[in-house]
Amino acid sequence: MSCVLLAGxxxxxxxxxxxxxxxxxxxxxxxxxxxxxxxxxxQSIFRQAQAPGMVAVIVNGERSYFAAFGQAKAGEAAAPTAxxxxxxxxxxxxxxxxxxxxxxxxxxxxxxxxLQQFAPPGRxxxxxxxxxxxxxxxxxxxxxxxxxxxxxxxxxxxLGERWHWLERLRPLxxxxxxxxxxxxxxxxxxxxxxxxxxxxxEALLSAHVTAPLSLHDTTLxxxxxxxxxxxSGGQPDDRACTPAFETAxxxxxxxxxQDMAHWMRARLKADAPSLAPIVNRxxxxxxxxxxxxxxxxxxGFGWLHMRLGTLRVIQKTGGGGGFMNYVILAPSRxxxxxxxxxxxxxxxxxxxxxxxxxxxxxxxxxxxxP
Numbered sequence: 001m002s003c004v005l006l007a008g009x010x011x012x013x014x015x016x017x018x019x020x021x022x023x024x025x026x027x028x029x030x031x032x033x034x035x036x037x038x039x040x041x042x043q044s045i046f047r048q049a050q051a052p053g054m055v056a057v058i059v060n061g062e063r064s065y066f067a068a069f070g071q072a073k074a075g076e077a078a079a080p081t082a083x084x085x086x087x088x089x090x091x092x093x094x095x096x097x098x099x100x101x102x103x104x105x106x107x108x109x110x111x112x113x114x115l116q117q118f119a120p121p122g123r124x125x126x127x128x129x130x131x132x133x134x135x136x137x138x139x140x141x142x143x144x145x146x147x148x149x150x151x152x153x154x155x156x157x158x159l160g161e162r163w164h165w166l167e168r169l170r171p172l173x174x175x176x177x178x179x180x181x182x183x184x185x186x187x188x189x190x191x192x193x194x195x196x197x198x199x200x201x202e203a204l205l206s207a208h209v210t211a212p213l214s215l216h217d218t219t220l221x222x223x224x225x226x227x228x229x230x231x232s233g234g235q236p237d238d239r240a241c242t243p244a245f246e247t248a249x250x251x252x253x254x255x256x257x258q259d260m261a262h263w264m265r266a267r268l269k270a271d272a273p274s275l276a277p278i279v280n281r282x283x284x285x286x287x288x289x290x291x292x293x294x295x296x297x298x299x300g301f302g303w304l305h306m307r308l309g310t311l312r313v314i315q316k317t318g319g320g321g322g323f324m325n326y327v328i329l330a331p332s333r334x335x336x337x338x339x340x341x342x343x344x345x346x347x348x349x350x351x352x353x354x355x356x357x358x359x360x361x362x363x364x365x366x367x368x369x370p
Contacts, residue, residue, distance in 0.1 A: 041359045042067050042339075045352055051324075051343035052233045055080045055257040058363070059268065059336035064261040074234030074342065082258040085222060085230040085241075086340045089251050089318030091325050093186050094274075096249040097301030099193055099208045100140060101274035109196045111137040111278070115144075118192035123163045131174035138175040139182075139189040141279045141299040142290065145171035146184045157246060159191060179279075179299060180288040183250045186302075190249025201248045213262050218255040220248050229256075231323070233342035238322035251320060257338065260327070264336035268329060274301040275314060275331055292317050293326065293353035308361050315357075317349060324349045326356055333364050 038058065046054045052074035056067040068080040088095075103109040114133040116125045125134055128145055138144040150157065150165060157165070166188065172180070194201050202220050210218045217226060220243060227241035244252030255263075267275065277298035281287065290296045290304065293315050298305035303314040311330055318325040322342055326349070329336040337356055341348075 037362065038065075038359065039067070041355065041362070043069070045339065045355045045359075046070065046341070048351060048355070049324075049341045049343060049348050051341035051348075053080050053231055054339065054341045055082070055084060055086070055231075056340075057257050057261045057264070057336075057338045059261060059264045059334075059338075060363070061268070061334040062265065064265060066257055066261065068257075070342075072229075073232040073239075080231055080257075081229075082261075083217060083229060083256050085217065085226050085254055085256055086325075087251075087321045087323045088253045088255050089320045089323060089325055090183070091316055091318040091327055092247075092249065092251050092253040093302040094316055094327070095205060095209045095253060095302075096186055096190055096193075097140060097303065098272075098274040099204050100136070100189065101272070101276075101301045102208045103193060103196065105273050109136065109193065111135065111140070115139065115188060115192060118195040120159065120163050120195075124167050126167065126169050126171055128171045128174040131171075132176070134171070134175045136189060136192055137278060139185040139192070140301060142179045142182050142185060143176050143279065143284065143299075144182060144185045145173045145175045145178075145180075146182045146188075147172060148181055148289070149183050150187070159246075162187060162246075163191075177284060178286045178288065179284050179290050179296075181290055186250035187247065193249075202245065205248070205253070209263075213259075213266050215255070215259040215262060218253060218259045218263070220244050220252050220254070222254050226254070230254075231340075231342050233322045233344075235322055238342070240321075251318070257340070260338045264327070264329065264338060268331060268334045268336055271331070275303065275329075276300055277305050292350065293328070294357060308357055308364075311361065311364050313357075313360060315353070317353060319344055319346070319349055324352065326353050328353075328356060328360055330360060330364055335360065335363050337363075 042056050046069040053070040058065045066082050072078050072080040072084050112135050134144045190201050222241055230241050232238040277300045280298045294306045296304045296306055305314050313328055313330045315328040325340045327338045
């Protein structure tokens with residue numbers, strides 16, 4: 001499949017819709033096209049995003065539809081494909097949550113175990129004055145009291161360096177009462193799962209997520225061949241394609257639209273433990289930076305639970321490294337949407353989530369017919 005690319009400034013004014021097709025579960029996408037109303041909605045999302053490229057997947061039960069827009073790499077003629085590589089950014093937390101839910105179900109780890117039990121030898125997890133210890137449940141649901149991020153100077157640090165930072169940190173607040181989005185929390189959650197199992201994180205990701213579904217392009221360390229397929233929005237650091245072991249659990253996973261289609265279908269097939277909520281909004285005093293895509297009603301294993309009218313959905317946003325991502329599932333209707341654009345802009349992402357939520361509402365009201 002290919003797009004008709006327009007030259008010069010016309011690209012920004014008249015952005016064409018690429019082919020959309022039925023996904024058969026192989027590297028080749030072919031078959032019936034997306035019904036026009038949904039194709040039009042996706043085209044509108046792309047046009048308003050003003051991004052060089054975009055890929056999207058709609059899942060309806062066993063059926064999946066793929067759409068590609070614009071350019072795989074800014075300034076080059078080739079359109080994105082279903083196997084174009086992209087960064088999942090914070091959608092990586094959903095896969096960390098999946099690993100955690102599996103380990104809990106297997107009684108290999110417990111949500112209410114203190115993080116201290118998984119600390120490297122000699123390291124101490126800080127505590128807020130007169131508060132209980134930080135637990136794995138707190139980390140997973142963003143109620144740990146840890147800040148959003150490590151300092152930018154420590155963005156790519158070793159395990160020892162980040163635990164050295166943590167030991168000297170004073171938490172922002174007592175755990176368990178206020179949800180404040182934290183990338184840092186998921187870094188330590190990943191460390192805890194590694195310590196609990198004695199297994200490297202990349203092996204946990206393979207065993208619990210990628211290998212069972214044959215997600216061959218979902219990885220922390222892309223090969224040279226996969227890196228050649230990395231989408232790019234044209235910024236200087238967009239084309240960097242390096243292993244992301246240190247940020248694995250919070251933002252380190254690379255994938256493709258094709259793999260994400262398989263992954264969403266698998267999540268929608270069964271009542272997976274990772275789709276369950278852990279803490280409800282009414283149990284918390286406050287939520288900070290948790291309502292990007294809509295009013296969060298509960299927090300789960302990486303997923304944020306909310307309603308679109310009467311429809312219960314779970315969703316997650318992600319952004320960084322030249323990509324913005326959004327995934328939303330309606331488990332009761334076996335519906336899912338995944339979108340990635342090659343441009344980083346927070347307000348743009350807010351618009352994408354609003355438009356995608358509207359598309360999900362349309363799909364749920366009148367699903368694609370088998």
